Amino acid sequence: MEELKRRNTQLEEQLKDFKEKEKVLRTELERTRMRLHFIEEAEERLCCQMGELEAEAVAQARVYQQHVKELSDQLTAALGLLRSTNSVIS
Incomplete structure (x- = not known):
């Protein structure tokens, strides 16, 4: 019976540890999702800016x-005029 109680206590401690780790991992996952969202928005802005710059470069x-x-x-006109002037002088 004592062995079962001891084992139960160990399992409860393990469960508590796992729940704490899960909470930490969920928080980290949420932070990572938010960073990904910001990165995706930044990528979209950069793509728009690159498109605008490309259009401007083409226009220039x-x-x-x-x-x-x-x-x-x-x-070409100046050279033609020069040649015709040289022809008249010669």
């Missing part, structure tokens, strides 16, 4: 490309 590249084309056209 188009403006730059148009500017280069205009300068190239001006250079």
